[in-house]
Amino acid sequence: MGTIQTNVTGDLSEELQLVQAAKRGDITAFEQLVKRYDRNVFRIAQHITQNREDAEDVVQDAFLKAYQNLGQFQGNSKFYTWLVRIAVNEALMKLRKRKSDKTVSMDEDVETEDGSVPREIADWSPNPEQQYKQSELNEILTKTIQGLPAGFRTVFVLRDVEGLSTEETAETLGLSIPAVKSRLLRARLQLRDRLSRFFKKTKLKNGDKQQ
Amino acid sequence: MKCTDFLSELNDFLDGSLDPKLKAELKEHLVWCHNCYVVCNTTEKTIEIYRENKLYELPDALRTKLHQAIMSKCTKVKQNPTK
Numbered sequence: 366m367g368t369i370q371t372n373v374t375g376d377l378s379e380e381l382q383l384v385q386a387a388k389r390g391d392i393t394a395f396e397q398l399v400k401r402y403d404r405n406v407f408r409i410a411q412h413i414t415q416n417r418e419d420a421e422d423v424v425q426d427a428f429l430k431a432y433q434n435l436g437q438f439q440g441n442s443k444f445y446t447w448l449v450r451i452a453v454n455e456a457l458m459k460l461r462k463r464k465s466d467k468t469v470s471m472d473e474d475v476e477t478e479d480g481s482v483p484r485e486i487a488d489w490s491p492n493p494e495q496q497y498k499q500s501e502l503n504e505i506l507t508k509t510i511q512g513l514p515a516g517f518r519t520v521f522v523l524r525d526v527e528g529l530s531t532e533e534t535a536e537t538l539g540l541s542i543p544a545v546k547s548r549l550l551r552a553r554l555q556l557r558d559r560l561s562r563f564f565k566k567t568k569l570k571n572g573d574k575q576q
Numbered sequence: 577m578k579c580t581d582f583l584s585e586l587n588d589f590l591d592g593s594l595d596p597k598l599k600a601e602l603k604e605h606l607v608w609c610h611n612c613y614v615v616c617n618t619t620e621k622t623i624e625i626y627r628e629n630k631l632y633e634l635p636d637a638l639r640t641k642l643h644q645a646i647m648s649k650c651t652k653v654k655q656n657p658t659k
């Protein structure tokens with residue numbers, strides 16, 4: 366069984382130099398940080414808000430807030446983790462506003478067995494994603510992840526897509542480590558269940574040729 | 577080991593953050609339990625697919641537009657920090 370590696374974006378010492386320069390008022394250094402992380406922030410914002418305009422606003426607001434509050438960044442965590450925390454808060458505010466939904470919460474109680482047990486056990490075809498064109502695959506992946514509750518979706522995106530550690534995800538979302546782990550397991554299992562519909566091995570009918 | 581025990585350790589198993597003894601027990605379970613084997617493989621594949629096919633790529637034109645907006649706001653803040 367392979368180990369799932371997480372990636373840390375960028376060179377940390379170089380990043381720290383950019384942050385220090387930006388703190389001293391070097392705006393081009395801050396621009397380098399924007400270029401380094403704008404794609405990640407946009408993706409996280411779009412995953413949480415599920416709305417393009419909101420995601421655009423979140424990217425702008427998050428970087429502006431980061432710039433305004435650089436003095437408060439102590440360097441105890443990575444700049445990226447600090448930035449993501451700002452972006453996630455902005456995105457959740459947008460989501461709550463648009464949905465007028467009080468259930469959009471990171472710390473809601475999810476201590477139920479629902480969704481924690483796999484229902485679909487069928488094995489998948491080898492390289493199942495290759496059965497679909499890229500645009501079809503993107504649509505399947507988008508619809509599938511959109512069906513998850515916001516709390517699960519956010520944990521999955523930060524942890525598994527953006528490569529934050531469990532500890533960083535917990536810190537970013539203001540959750541305990543067990544709470545992150547519980548949400549991550551449910552998110553992974555629910556996505557797996559839902560994707561099985563598209564990716565499971567199909568039984569050959571009489572007359573069909575094996576590919 | 578029961579399947580529910582395996583499932584409760586699945587995250588750490590996939591993330592490679594288990595102690596070697598427990599990892600060996602989980603691997604042993606996978607040898608004879610086909611259901612857990614399938615769930616484990618397809619969950620790993622789920623993560624891999626989402627990681628490799630990143631959704632919501634930022635288009636170049638929008639990226640340029642956002643950059644300009646961000647830097648223009650930051651410049652204003654720098655020039656006029658009280659506002």
